Amino acid sequence: MANLQTNFAGIKSPNPFWLASAPPTNSGYQIMKAFDAGWGGAVWKTLGVPVVNVSSRYGSLNYRDTRMMGFNNIELITDRPLKDNLREIEEVKKRFPNHAVIASLMVETKEEWHAIMRDVTNAGADGVELNFGCPHGMCERGMGSAVGQEPKILKMIVEWVKEVATIPVIVKLTPNISDITRLAVAAVEGGGDAISLINTIQSIIGVDIDNFVPYPIVDGKSTNGGYCGPAVKPIAMNMLKNCAQHPQVKIPISGIGGVENWRDAVEFILLGASSVQVCTAVMHYGFGIIREMILGLEQYMDEKGFKTLDDFRGKALPNIVHWEDLNMKYKVVADINEDKCIGCQLCYTACEDGAHQAIGLSDDLLNRKPHIIEENCVGCNLCSVVCPVEDCITMQRKDDGKENITWKERTLAGDIPETFNDELAGGLHHWVPEPVDALSKKIPLHYKVK
């Protein structure tokens, strides 16, 4: 039976699912409700000098019938007095001693950092998370991502905190930087016990095209916000991977960014996360999503024979190599399952217009099922990802698996194109139609702009 017990840099929780520091962790009420529902931990809404917020605060990126595929906010840190938050932290810890309560912090001066560290430690917090990521509102005041984007300042503040810390210190990193590992290394150098990433991405979520103002609208004006939700997951995972693979970053990582089901959590753990933090999905569906996450994770671990999270943490990392180390002899081509094909021809038009003209249509108008022109297929996957039918287009391996030559090896052997018209150009002998053939191509009546 899978054991989800988590020990994150000394912070223990019954499972790796934590609520991220955000509106769902604004109060003891919400956090108790979440723990009661099954969440393992919660990072309290960032504490500091209370703010005053504006209305409205959130914007959503909807994709077709999917709401909140992406989400942004211009809400700031807590607007509640510190003493109220401390009292509630104490109350939650008393009621849920085995759950992780982490206080997110954001203050300015060394004295303030020392004071608030003492306060949250006395209140019983299991750890702290330094909010160096907030990309809106706070950074203009010299906090949040303003300090988080400067590795030297980040390191200095971590050092201040560590001077007085008796509980683990997590440093939350901002993605609004070209190389996040510089921040991770600075956090390590400052003595941080762990890092968490990513905070939100600076964004404009959308524009009201009738009133010429972006969302969310505050009396006819808007401002950049922090972007999160399922759409940021690929960005978060890449940054997680970069940190997890970095030789100087040996401290635990809490993964954040678009996690909403067990599968997302498994992906993050396979990329090196020791816990995952969730916000947008809870803001969308409520705390109840935890039951699907826990059941799914347990089932996955049982099926794979993983007893603890350590058994598969980082298991995908060795399989992420540099492009130049990929096997150039590996060759797949697409295969269309005719029995499953429904004849939408999306693969045809995607390949014809967006890739390598490697899919053909039948001359028989009654046969709508496209076919692969194998000699043109470069094995790019596009057709298989646009196909709306489950498992209809699959990629079939064509090489014999015996050869393995990487770009690095070819470079060393001098077997790479080096001049503009080099005979070694990869596409040199690949068939492409003549440009003017485009104008005589048989297309449906409605294909063009009228």
Added chain:
Amino acid sequence: MSEYKTPQTEEEFEKNFSQIKPLMSQTEAYYESSRCLFCYDAPCVNACPTGIDIPLFIRQINAKNEMGAAKTIYDSNYFGYACGKVCPTEVLCEGACVYNHSDVMPIAIGRLQSFATGKAISNDKKFYTLANSNGKKVAIIGAGPAGISCACELRLHGFEVDVFEAKEKPSGLTVHGVAPYKITNDEALNEMEYLQKQFGYKVHYNKTITTKEDIALLEKNYDTIFIAIGLGKTSDLKIKGEELENVFGAVEFVEQLRMNHHKITVPKKVVVLGGGNTAMDAASECARMGAEVILAYRRSKEEMPAYNFEYELAKTVGVAGMFNFTPVEILGNGKVSGIKLKSADGTEHTLNCDWVVKGTGQTKQLDLLNLIGELKTDEKGKIIVNEIFQTTNKKYFAAGDAVSGGQEVVNAVANGKKAAIAIVDLLK
């Protein structure tokens, strides 16, 4: 016992005849449009007689450009709203949807179409700028789908158009002959008003063309005449008792129902004869009016020309089917009291009933057609036209049921427009 209580008020009528393709809400349209795959060479387009760019208008709805969607529809089909509601989409666009091949519900194309065009109608959105008058005049006989479609297209190209309509309302079968649960009178007439406002053709209501003089006048005053007169009254069965009171033609019954709703009285027991879509409509409607209905068809169920979904619909409202029964005699003393049917094995059966409704085909309006010189019809009385819908008398074009013998509204709309395009080419 009938499943439906006889409606006494308009509200009760509307309840019994609630729309089978109700208008979509904004939310429903948004979610439904999201499902469209945007197929390449989309089969739904190819299945539409008017060739509407369906993937485009659905994508426009999804991108919250409902007016753009409505224009896409009207560019191909002037009866965009009505067709969305009355088309047999199950066998046309929606029947062709690739989702059918993966056991996923096909896109509700008809309802999306009515959603978008309905927005344009209620906003009175003007899409078209008419060409300057070219001085040419066309007379159109019949303000049904073929006639109005032709009128719109001709006006777009600067023709002066007069439509002569025998009835007091436009849109032909859309308001007079389609089952009320497919489209309401208001819906059909609102679209007609919207089109007339935009295209500015004149319609002369209650104006029948019945004499040689009428024809001569048209020929004198107009460069071309377009015949879109549809079909005539229900054909006679030529059996005994057909003259009795309470024997009705199906089209005549449907028209009465469309015009008078709950004010017409349908008796307890009705026998509907026939296996076509009009018979199905009449049977369904009698059942929804509270009658017990038996549908008797002279051949097998499989041989019925009606769409399968229409028979299924009739069954769901309580219509019972009897197959391989041929009517022999309508019984009664002054009024209908029953009908004698002969089964395939030759045995005779008598059913007691209060009404007999004949859904057994319509006549052609040969009285009118015979007034026109050199205009030829085929052996079934259908007007003979060439590929550009020109009749054997070169001054006349024709389309719609008078040419096809009875098709869908959408076919009449498509061909009325094609005829107009031919007239434009010929007279410009």
